[in-house]
Amino acid sequence: MHVLVIGSGLAGINAALLASEFADVTLLSKSDLQETNTQRAQGGIAAAVAALDDPALHAEDTIRAGAGLCDPAAVHALTIGGASAIERLLQLGVDFDRGGDGELALATEGAHSTPRVLHAGGDRTGLHIQSALIERLAAANVDVRIGVAVTHLAVEAGRCVGATTGGGETILADAVMLATGGAGALYQTSTNPGNATGDGVALAFRAGAVVRDPEFVQFHPTALVGSDSAFLISEALRGEGAVLLNAAGDRFMTDIHADAELAPRSVVAQAMTETMRRDGSDHVSLDISHRDSDFLRERFPGVYRGALQRGYDITAGPIPIAPAAHYHMGGVYTDIDGRTTVQGLFAAGECASTGAHGANRVASNSLLEAAVFSTRAIASVRRHASQAEFPHGEVTALRLHPQFGAPSWRALKQTMNEFVGISRTEEDLRYAMGRFNRWSEHREGLIDQSLALATLTARLIADAALQRTETRGSHLRLDYPNANPDWQRHSLWQLARE
Numbered sequence: 250m251h252v253l254v255i256g257s258g259l260a261g262i263n264a265a266l267l268a269s270e271f272a273d274v275t276l277l278s279k280s281d282l283q284e285t286n287t288q289r290a291q292g293g294i295a296a297a298v299a300a301l302d303d304p305a306l307h308a309e310d311t312i313r314a315g316a317g318l319c320d321p322a323a324v325h326a327l328t329i330g331g332a333s334a335i336e337r338l339l340q341l342g343v344d345f346d347r348g349g350d351g352e353l354a355l356a357t358e359g360a361h362s363t364p365r366v367l368h369a370g371g372d373r374t375g376l377h378i379q380s381a382l383i384e385r386l387a388a389a390n391v392d393v394r395i396g397v398a399v400t401h402l403a404v405e406a407g408r409c410v411g412a413t414t415g416g417g418e419t420i421l422a423d424a425v426m427l428a429t430g431g432a433g434a435l436y437q438t439s440t441n442p443g444n445a446t447g448d449g450v451a452l453a454f455r456a457g458a459v460v461r462d463p464e465f466v467q468f469h470p471t472a473l474v475g476s477d478s479a480f481l482i483s484e485a486l487r488g489e490g491a492v493l494l495n496a497a498g499d500r501f502m503t504d505i506h507a508d509a510e511l512a513p514r515s516v517v518a519q520a521m522t523e524t525m526r527r528d529g530s531d532h533v534s535l536d537i538s539h540r541d542s543d544f545l546r547e548r549f550p551g552v553y554r555g556a557l558q559r560g561y562d563i564t565a566g567p568i569p570i571a572p573a574a575h576y577h578m579g580g581v582y583t584d585i586d587g588r589t590t591v592q593g594l595f596a597a598g599e600c601a602s603t604g605a606h607g608a609n610r611v612a613s614n615s616l617l618e619a620a621v622f623s624t625r626a627i628a629s630v631r632r633h634a635s636q637a638e639f640p641h642g643e644v645t646a647l648r649l650h651p652q653f654g655a656p657s658w659r660a661l662k663q664t665m666n667e668f669v670g671i672s673r674t675e676e677d678l679r680y681a682m683g684r685f686n687r688w689s690e691h692r693e694g695l696i697d698q699s700l701a702l703a704t705l706t707a708r709l710i711a712d713a714a715l716q717r718t719e720t721r722g723s724h725l726r727l728d729y730p731n732a733n734p735d736w737q738r739h740s741l742w743q744l745a746r747e
């Protein structure tokens with residue numbers, strides 16, 4: 250059996266390592282192995298491992314934040330899988346931080362009702378996970394190819410049989426696993442690396458798979474303003490008492506939610522956006538300088554140094570922050586065993602929509618999702634499982650030009666930032682869709698295949714955001730400010746059959 254894994258983050262490498270126990274494995278990564286969202290993770294990985302915690306409580310917190318769109322079976326699989334995912338990461342060599350008593354140290358983050366976030370190297374959890382995985386991969390029997398971008402999936406008689414790379418090579422496989430990560434880099438302002446352009450969603454969509462809820466893009470509340478890329482200031486700072494201040498220097502989250510700065514991420518990001526609008530400012534401030542500076546340097550070495558390099562000292566006073574595109578809740582529809590609706594095609598990690606996050610992901614649940622569902626997906630591959638059953642609900646079938654793409658990355662990212670951002674309106678979204686339609690009509694020649702994939706995912710996000718005439722979770726429609734019970738359902742998208 251040959252398994253082709255696309256992506257070198259937590260989902261991809263974990264899958265490749267597991268598959269190498271029973272199959273020949275090829276792993277492709279379009280950039281260096283460590284250029285992943287995984288590598289950038291700061292706060293940590295959530296799992297109900299404390300004596301007083303319980304997967305059922307973790308599930309309750311996850312479902313509460315998910316704004317009515319979590320799939321209980323997926324949430325259950327996620328939270329019940331927490332302890333064994335942590336056990337596996339420990340076995341792979343991830344050195345999670347421990348307290349003086351030798352027990353795993355657990356932090357608090359937004360929407361978690363109890364401390365349950367494990368971290369490594371203080372706030373450098375992703376770096377520690379990625380490094381441990383890369384070390385294991387080097388020792389495993391896996392054919393690893395770096396700098397190889399997949400541009401098409403090969404489908405024969407409805408079955409995915411491999412993938413074609415930018416260089417034109419087709420690699421055949423018995424099972425293809427998408428682990429291509431997120432889509433934050435479709436936006437100008439994003440915490441993601443530049444390669445996080447939603448390729449997996451577009452690849453799967455073109456191959457005929459169902460894509461679910463693409464409109465749900467999470468904007469992380471606290472990215473540093475005034476830096477080249479949106480450098481993330483971990484939510485864990487708020488877990489350690491950081492407060493958000495408006496232009497007058499007053500806390501504003503206390504008036505908005507009982508959990509104040511630790512309210513669900515969408516609530517905080519949207520309250521910040523409204524405060525910035527009222528203040529006529531491009532930022533609010535985050536202040537943790539009341540905590541001991543030695544503690545801050547030790548607990549948040551990555552954030553401390555990263556902010557300092559950009560001219561801000563978190564120990565000295567408030568720093569300017571604003572929301573930035575961070576995480577894609579929508580993605581390739583999978584069942585809880587990582588199966589897509591196309592036979593032979595599996596997906597896990599951020600590119601998948603398992604239903605575990607609903608309309609708003611809880612902090613530190615995505616590393617867990619990548620670990621748990623990549624493991625489940627490879628178990629499906631091993632038992633030669635067929636494709637997922639079709640999800641319930643109405644599917645929008647789209648007919649799209651195969652060479653459809655934006656004229657430039659700049660045009661694409663600017664469109665997403667300005668018209669499909671954190672606060673959306675029908676007027677803006679129609680304007681964005683007008684651009685996508687014009688690009689579709691006028692781009693008949695050969696275009697950059699990566700840009701074509703990115704544009705397709707962006708278009709799905711914009712179209713779904715336009716269709717969803719309500720505000721729910723991370724999807725904020727200024728013209729429909731409330732949740733509409735009729736919309737308590739997923740949006741489903743598929744390529745129209747000729």
Ligand code: FAD
Pocket residue numbers: 255256257258259260261277278279280281282284285286287288289290291292293294295374375397398399400428429430431440441442444445448449481575576597598599600612613614615616617619
């Ligand atoms: P990634 O780790 O992003 O890996 C994607 C891989 O796919 C890359 O190797 C890429 O090169 C490859 N790829 C993409 N397209 C192609 C293609 N066409 N061909 C070939 N290869 C391709 N989550 C948490 O739970 N806790 C946190 O503390 C946390 N902090 C975060 C901090 C930051 C700054 C960011 C950006 C994210 C954070 N997240 C956090 C989210 C979390 O890191 C990601 O959701 C998770 O790591 C995704 O893992 P993945 O394996 O799915 O994808």
Ligand code: SIN
Pocket residue numbers: 290291292293482483484485611612613614615
């Ligand atoms: C953070 O550290 O704030 C990021 C956590 C996450 O995205 O889950």
